[in-house]
Amino acid sequence: xxxxxxxxxxxxxxxxxxxxxxxxxxxxxxxxxxxxxxxxxxxxxxxxxxxxxxxxxxxxxxxxxxxxxxxxxxxxxxxxxxxxxxxxxxxxxxxxxxxxxxxxxxxxxxxxxxxxxxxxxxxxxxxxxxxxxxxxxxxxxxxxxxxxxxxxxxxxxxxxxxxxxxxxxxxxxxxxxxxxxxxxxxxxxxxxxxxxxxxxxxxxxxxxxxxxxxxxxxxxxxxxxxxxxxxxxxxxxxxxxxxxxxxxxxxxxxxxxxxxxxxxxxxxxxxxxxxxxxxxxxxxxxxxxxxxxxxxxxxxxxxxxxxxx
Amino acid sequence: xxxxxxxxxxxxxxxxxxxxxxxxxxxxxxxxxxxxxxxxxxxxxxxxxxxxxxxxxxxxxxxxxxxxxxxxxxxxxxxxxxxxxxxxxxxxxxxxxxxxxxxxxxxxxxxxxxxxxxxxxxxxxxxxxxxxxxxxxxxxxxxxxxxxxxxxxxxxxxxxxxxxxxxxxxxxxxxxxxxxxxxxxxxxxxxxxxxxxxxxxxxxxxxxxxxxxxxxxxxxxxxxxxxxxxxxxxxxxxxxxxxxxxxxxxxxxxxxxxxxxxxxxxxxxxxxxxxxxxxxxxxxxxxxxxxxxxxxxxxxxxxxxxxxxxxxxxxxxxxxxxx
Numbered sequence: 001x002x003x004x005x006x007x008x009x010x011x012x013x014x015x016x017x018x019x020x021x022x023x024x025x026x027x028x029x030x031x032x033x034x035x036x037x038x039x040x041x042x043x044x045x046x047x048x049x050x051x052x053x054x055x056x057x058x059x060x061x062x063x064x065x066x067x068x069x070x071x072x073x074x075x076x077x078x079x080x081x082x083x084x085x086x087x088x089x090x091x092x093x094x095x096x097x098x099x100x101x102x103x104x105x106x107x108x109x110x111x112x113x114x115x116x117x118x119x120x121x122x123x124x125x126x127x128x129x130x131x132x133x134x135x136x137x138x139x140x141x142x143x144x145x146x147x148x149x150x151x152x153x154x155x156x157x158x159x160x161x162x163x164x165x166x167x168x169x170x171x172x173x174x175x176x177x178x179x180x181x182x183x184x185x186x187x188x189x190x191x192x193x194x195x196x197x198x199x200x201x202x203x204x205x206x207x208x209x210x211x212x213x214x215x216x217x218x219x220x221x222x223x224x225x226x227x228x229x230x231x232x233x234x235x236x237x238x239x240x241x242x243x244x245x246x247x248x249x250x251x252x253x254x255x256x257x258x259x260x261x262x263x264x265x266x267x268x269x270x271x272x273x274x275x276x277x278x279x280x281x282x283x284x285x286x287x288x289x290x291x292x293x294x295x296x297x298x299x300x301x302x303x304x305x306x307x308x309x
Numbered sequence: 310x311x312x313x314x315x316x317x318x319x320x321x322x323x324x325x326x327x328x329x330x331x332x333x334x335x336x337x338x339x340x341x342x343x344x345x346x347x348x349x350x351x352x353x354x355x356x357x358x359x360x361x362x363x364x365x366x367x368x369x370x371x372x373x374x375x376x377x378x379x380x381x382x383x384x385x386x387x388x389x390x391x392x393x394x395x396x397x398x399x400x401x402x403x404x405x406x407x408x409x410x411x412x413x414x415x416x417x418x419x420x421x422x423x424x425x426x427x428x429x430x431x432x433x434x435x436x437x438x439x440x441x442x443x444x445x446x447x448x449x450x451x452x453x454x455x456x457x458x459x460x461x462x463x464x465x466x467x468x469x470x471x472x473x474x475x476x477x478x479x480x481x482x483x484x485x486x487x488x489x490x491x492x493x494x495x496x497x498x499x500x501x502x503x504x505x506x507x508x509x510x511x512x513x514x515x516x517x518x519x520x521x522x523x524x525x526x527x528x529x530x531x532x533x534x535x536x537x538x539x540x541x542x543x544x545x546x547x548x549x550x551x552x553x554x555x556x557x558x559x560x561x562x563x564x565x566x567x568x569x570x571x572x573x574x575x576x577x578x579x580x581x582x583x584x585x586x587x588x589x590x591x592x593x594x595x596x597x598x599x600x601x602x603x604x605x606x607x608x609x610x611x612x613x614x615x616x617x618x619x620x621x622x623x624x625x626x627x628x629x630x631x632x
Contacts, residue, residue, distance in 0.1 A: 035525035043420055045412025049501065052494045053436055056447050116348045119341035131345055133619075134352045140548070140615040141608070142555025144582045145359065148604045151589075152358040173351060180348065206337030227438070234440025237557035237582070241589050261442045265558055268446050276450060283443045294438050298431070 060284055067281025077247055077263075086274045091282060093249050097164070097257035098233060101243065104168035104253060105232055109175035110225050116176070117183025117221070118209065132184070139177040146170045147241035155242060162244025165253040170238035175228040182227070186220025187213060219304035226297035230290045236261035260286055359608065363601035373602055379568035381588065386599035388606070390568050394578040395610075397485055398560065399553035402492035406553075407546050409493075410500035415530060417501070418508050430505060437498035445559030448491035453482035453563060464575070483565035486574040491563050492556060496549040503548060507541035508534060510629060541625035547618030551611050557582040581607045 075090030120128055120135070150170030154160050190213050198208035214221070236259075244256030245266075251257065260282050267279040366373060369385065376387025417429055511534050519529045535542070565577020566587045572578070579587065581603050592600055 031525045031528060035527035038527040038530075039416075039420060042412040042416040045409045046416040046420070048409050049413040049497055053498070055451075056444070056494070059447065059451060060443065112344055112348060115341055115344040119345045122341070127342075127345070127349075131349055134349060136619055137612055137615050138352055138355070140551050140611065140618075141355075142551075142557065142582055142611055144555065144557040144585055145355070145604055145608055145611075148359050148362075148585070148601060149355045152362045152601070153354060156362075157358065173355060176348060176351070204335065206335055209337065230438055234442065236440070236442045237586055240558070240586055261440060261558070264442050264446055265562070268449050268562060279446060280450075283446055287439055287443055290438050290440065291435055294435060 060280065060287060063277065063280035064284025065281075067278055068284065072278075072281055076249065080272045080274055085272060088272065088274045088278050091260070091263055091278070093247060094258045094260045094263040094282070096249050096251050097243065097246075098260045100164050100251040100257055101168045101171060101239065101259055102229060102233055104164060105171035105175060106225075106229060108168065108172035109179055109228065112172075113176045113179025113228070114183050114221055114225075116180040117224075118187055118214065120180060120184040121187035122209065122213075132181075135177040135180050138173075139181060142237075143174055143235050144237040144241075146174045146235075147238040149173060150238060150242040160254065162242060162256045163254050164243060164251065164257045167239045167243035167257065167259070168253075170242050171232040171235060174235060174238060175232050178228040178231065179224050182224025183217075183221050186217040186224065189220065190216045219301045223297040223301045226293050230293040230297075233293075234261055234286050234290055236265055240265065356608070359601055359604050363598055363605045365595065366598040366602035369599075373599065377569060379584075379588070381591065381596050382593050384595055384599070386596065387568075388581070388599075388603055390572075391579055391581045391584045391603060392606070393572055394485060394488075394564065395554055395580040395582075395607075397572065397574070397578070398489045398492055398564065398580055399550060401486075401489035402496060402553045403546065403550050405489075405493040406496045406500050406549055410497050410504060410549075411542070413497075413501050414504040414508050415534075417505050419526060419530065430502075433498050433501050433505070437502050439498075441495060441556055441559045442562075444491055444495040445562040448487060448494075448559065448563040449483070452490065453487055456484075456487055457482045483563050483577050484575045485564055485572075485578040488560045488564035488578075488580070489574070491559055492553045495556065495559060496553050499552055500545055500549040503545035504538075504542055507538045507545060507625065510541070511537045512629070537629070538625070540621050540628060544618045544622035544625060547614050547621065551614040551618065554580075554614070555582055555607065555611050556580075557586045561586045581610075 071090045073090060073095065074092050076093055077091060078087050078089035080087055116131070116135070120132055147170050150166045150173070154166035154169050155162055160166055194212055194216060195208055198212045199205070203211070239259045239262055243259060243262065245258050245262060246256050247258070264279045264282050264286075267275045267282070270276055366386070372385045373388045374392070375389055376385055377389045378385070378387050379390075380386070417426055417433075421429060515533055515537070516529055519533045524532070560580045561583035564579050564583055566579050566583065567577040568579055568584060585600050585603055585607075588596065588600055
């Protein structure tokens with residue numbers, strides 16, 4: 001207040017001065033009032049955001065938890081009949097399918113992605129900067145396009161047909177840029193003094209990279225890989241166009257397989273109420289898996305960082 | 310972000326070159342280069358294969374872009390309702406998510422006390438990682454029945470509602486409006502996660518300087534924080550828009566999968582990505598290439614959004630580095 005009072009030229013007549021001061025103070029009152037209203041609106045926005053998201057989590061847990069029993073995890077799905085409308089069986093085929101898809105996709109994407117990321121971080125060539133733009137664009141591409149790619153290249157062009165390998169290829173294409181970019185970020189944060197110390201000791205550049213740089217960046221690299229896996233596990237669109245589905249336990253690369261997100265997609269539209277309830281269990285398993293994976297990645301990275309500093 | 314200074318990188322690479330002078334580059338370098346080349350090759354094949362398989366459909370470009378109605382299996386294949394559906398749903402979702410999300414981010418940074426702030430931020434980032442099929446499931450099995458029971462009759466009583474929402478008495482569970490709502494709930498965590506980071510990244514000294522000049526909290530936000538964070542916020546907006554336009558299964562579940570759209574919000578419709586997912590299972594021959602052509606459209610839309618958002622975010626980084 002005093003600053004404002006000082007800034008006002010002081011007129012001789014007291015009445016004018018009081019009038020100006022009143023004006024200034026009422027202006028301040030208005031500013032404070034506007035500020036209060038806007039901050040309340042921000043609070044309202046926070047509540048508006050929280051309502052649907054908290055409701056979603058609550059409904060997911062309350063409807064999903066009751067579905068999780070031994071049958072759910074170990075039995076094959078059954079088509080319900082009029083006489084036994086609640087016999088929907090389990091989803092063991094989708095669990096096995098999702099595990100197979102994720103493992104194959106990780107085997108394809110993690111080595112490629114990590115090495116590409118190391119290259120992006122350590123090279124200053126024109127090719128590296130072009131590749132970075134490509135990786136960033138690919139990382140944001142809609143996942144349905146990965147499905148179309150898996151379909152055109154693996155299913156049609158190589159004539160493999162609908163199979164686990166086609167689905168995991170689509171997922172690997174989805175994971176690759178994510179892993180490459182997070183690896184690049186992790187490798188870039190390794191202090192150059194470490195690199196220089198290694199080189200000064202006479203180590204070959206590849207020794208420095210493999211024995212010094214990558215080990216010190218490992219927490220960031222693993223975090224990136226875990227987040228990519230978490231994303232791949234829940235993706236529906238790429239597997240929808242490539243894996244073929246099925247109702248038996250299959251896991252070999254050339255077999256058509258089922259997947260958890262796929263079973264949610266088809267089960268939600270089922271006309272049997274028991275199947276529409278069962279999908280909440282699958283959704284809960286997926287969300288729990290994704291949460292555990294990203295939380296552990298986060299905690300591990302934080303702990304590693306604390307130890308380093 | 311801690312970036313090593315460019316000079317240091319140059320120095321260490323020069324050292325590296327001196328070190329390996331005898332064997333010029335070494336196997337490790339060539340391993341990295343060839344793996345990266347493989348990555349580039351995969352990316353080129355990604356764009357190329359979708360474009361090549363879509364080629365037959367471009368002989369009917371006019372129908373594909375402006376025709377209404379999708380007659381499988383032989384055509385004509387009109388993409389109008391998918392294009393309009395994509396624009397309608399993602400624009401509504403974006404406006405809702407940007408307004409509510411910006412308020413939420415400001416509330417998280419300026420209203421919520423420290424310890425709780427970290428918990429909320431982590432929770433928001435976790436929510437952003439929830440698979441989109443779960444949002445779709447929730448919209449389909451929880452929101453759709455609720456809208457059918459409570460929301461639609463209410464809206465139909467409003468005057469002039471029919472112009473926007475559809476004629477009175479038209480009641481569907483799945484609709485474009487429901488798709489827009491589910492999309493906005495889905496992209497909210499993404500938008501908040503980025504915009505909170507951008508807002509929290511505004512340097513504290515200029516905020517404190519404005520407080521010391523007698524600014525109220527809203528004046529600080531309005532005149533200092535938002536202008537400084539502006540470009541980054543636009544970046545967050547385009548990233549959310551890219552996510553909304555590319556969303557597939559959630560929209561396929563809640564939009565109703567109708568290709569002969571009336572474009573009113575309470576009627577069922579579809580989007581480009583959702584329609585590819587819905588039709589692909591039974592598609593043959595020409596229809597596959599028409600769906601691939603829709604994929605090319607989606608790719609063009611998405612790539613242009615991510616180009617814009619990336620250049621905006623990097624401009625924001627530079628601007629903040631100067632402050």
